[in-house]
Amino acid sequence: xxxxxxxxxxxxxxxxxxxxxxxxxxxxxxxxxxxxxxxxxxxxxxxxxxxxxxxxxxxxxxxxxxxxxxxxxxxxxxxxxxxxxxxxxxxxxxxxxxxxxxxxxxxxxxxxxxxxxxxxxxxxxxxxxxxxxxxxxxxxxxxxxxxxxxxxxxxxxxxxxxxxxxxxxxxxxxxxxxxxxxxxxxxxxxxxxxxxxxxxxxxxxxxxxxxxxxxxxxxxxxxxxxxxxxxxxxxxxxxxxxxxxxxxxxxxxxxxxxxxxxxxxxxxxxxxxxxxxxxxxxxxxxxxxxxxxxxxxxxxxxxxxxxxxxxxxxxxxxxxxxxxxxxxxxxxxxxxxxxxxxxxxxxxxxxxxxxxxxxxxxxxxxxxxxxxxxxxxxxxxxxxxxxxxxxxxxxxxxxxxxxxxxxxxxxxxxxxxxxxxxxxxxxxxxxxxxxxxxxxxxxxxxxxxxxxxxxxxxxxxxxxxxxxxxxxxxxxxx
Numbered sequence: 001x002x003x004x005x006x007x008x009x010x011x012x013x014x015x016x017x018x019x020x021x022x023x024x025x026x027x028x029x030x031x032x033x034x035x036x037x038x039x040x041x042x043x044x045x046x047x048x049x050x051x052x053x054x055x056x057x058x059x060x061x062x063x064x065x066x067x068x069x070x071x072x073x074x075x076x077x078x079x080x081x082x083x084x085x086x087x088x089x090x091x092x093x094x095x096x097x098x099x100x101x102x103x104x105x106x107x108x109x110x111x112x113x114x115x116x117x118x119x120x121x122x123x124x125x126x127x128x129x130x131x132x133x134x135x136x137x138x139x140x141x142x143x144x145x146x147x148x149x150x151x152x153x154x155x156x157x158x159x160x161x162x163x164x165x166x167x168x169x170x171x172x173x174x175x176x177x178x179x180x181x182x183x184x185x186x187x188x189x190x191x192x193x194x195x196x197x198x199x200x201x202x203x204x205x206x207x208x209x210x211x212x213x214x215x216x217x218x219x220x221x222x223x224x225x226x227x228x229x230x231x232x233x234x235x236x237x238x239x240x241x242x243x244x245x246x247x248x249x250x251x252x253x254x255x256x257x258x259x260x261x262x263x264x265x266x267x268x269x270x271x272x273x274x275x276x277x278x279x280x281x282x283x284x285x286x287x288x289x290x291x292x293x294x295x296x297x298x299x300x301x302x303x304x305x306x307x308x309x310x311x312x313x314x315x316x317x318x319x320x321x322x323x324x325x326x327x328x329x330x331x332x333x334x335x336x337x338x339x340x341x342x343x344x345x346x347x348x349x350x351x352x353x354x355x356x357x358x359x360x361x362x363x364x365x366x367x368x369x370x371x372x373x374x375x376x377x378x379x380x381x382x383x384x385x386x387x388x389x390x391x392x393x394x395x396x397x398x399x400x401x402x403x404x405x406x407x408x409x410x411x412x413x414x415x416x417x418x419x420x421x422x423x424x425x426x427x428x429x430x431x432x433x434x435x436x437x438x439x440x441x442x443x444x445x446x447x448x449x450x451x452x453x454x455x456x457x458x459x460x461x462x463x464x465x466x467x468x469x470x471x472x473x474x475x476x477x478x
Contacts, residue, residue, distance in 0.1 A: 175205060
């Protein structure tokens with residue numbers, strides 16, 4: 001028996017080690033919105049090697065298949081609206097050359113489906129040109145007088161978002177706002193509180209990009225936080241040329257998957273609802289991502305009955321929602337091999353062999369009647385995004401993979417290294433156990449808090465929870 005168990009252990013180890021190291025695939029929903037009964041999602045997929053052939057969106061108990069081919073923004077030629085919001089205060093004349101060069105580069109690189117709107121702000125927010133041709137964008141912006149004595153930056157951003165809300169939308173149109181400014185806020189009336197604006201841009205369907213000028217680092221960092229909260233790019237002219245910044249901005253998002261899901265028959269009372277988007281290659285799960293989407297209220301629409309098929313565990317793709325879509329163009333993206341099914345299969349095999357051995361040794365013991373969690377329902381690892389909210393790396397975000405545990409602390413060997421007076425070498429850890437993510441303090445001196453409450457024992461962690469350690473605060477999205 002010992003010999004058989006040893007062979008079994010070797011088999012499990014060999015199977016796990018045989019899984020390709022490059023199997024990791026991650027996805028993030030950059031934007032999701034509803035227009036004319038369609039749910040549109042813009043999703044980044046990283047690490048994919050095989051063509052993605054199927055996408056599904058799940059809201060509550062209902063599953064919706066993708067309507068049309070799975071294509072990137074570049075492949076689909078999706079419309080993109082650019083609102084160029086230019087600071088025309090009297091601190092900007094020194095940057096006129098850079099502003100003109102940026103406009104020319106963006107116009108040249110944005111593509112045929114780009115729409116340009118020019119607006120200015122100083123004392124007031126003002127739209128100076130709608131549907132500006134690409135060839136005239138540089139000239140239009142070059143004629144802006146930089147003579148305002150007041151810089152109501154935060155108010156102008158809020159007013160620009162108000163403008164977008166009233167602007168008719170074209171199906172899956174991606175909306176972007178680019179702020180060209182030295183980021184110095186001067187509003188004698190106070191304007192919109194910063195934290196309120198931060199919350200609004202994070203939930204808007206408009207992606208906020210910032211192009212910073214000058215050397216007021218504190219002001220530029222504050223502007224960068226707004227862009228990061230929106231999922232946009234924060235770039236500085238100086239370390240990069242104006243031409244490089246414009247070209248990078250135009251290229252941003254071309255590789256995103258743009259996917260539409262027909263919500264016909266879905267009854268919603270309105271408000272924010274959780275949406276899960278799953279990508280698969282045939283019957284093989286590639287990745288999934290979640291977000292919250294504001295759904296419009298619908299009256300007189302009966303909810304569709306729940307799917308007949310039982311919901312599958314998170315480790316494999318849903319098969320309810322129709323046949324697989326035609327294979328997408330492989331020139332832009334693909335998919336990777338899923339680690340979990342290999343491991344799960346081995347675990348199931350091992351469990352079966354052990355059960356046989358135990359049955360032979362103890363024939364009188366009946367098989368347990370209580371339900372057991374299937375091996376496939378426990379993920380082998382999950383992908384996370386760490387977003388720094390406070391500390392020396394404020395506004396920075398990075399992607400992580402949780403397999404077993406992630407140790408947080410002042411030691412440079414920690415998975416998430418932090419620095420500060422109140423940070424212990426091994427301060428806390430995030431663990432994956434039994435399919436749940438938990439946060440545990442490792443006996444630190446300064447303590448660990450979760451959503452403002454001290455962590456005295458392992459606590460279940462949910463996506464977006466606020467973790468505070470020493471002087472640092474961050475969120476983990478998964």
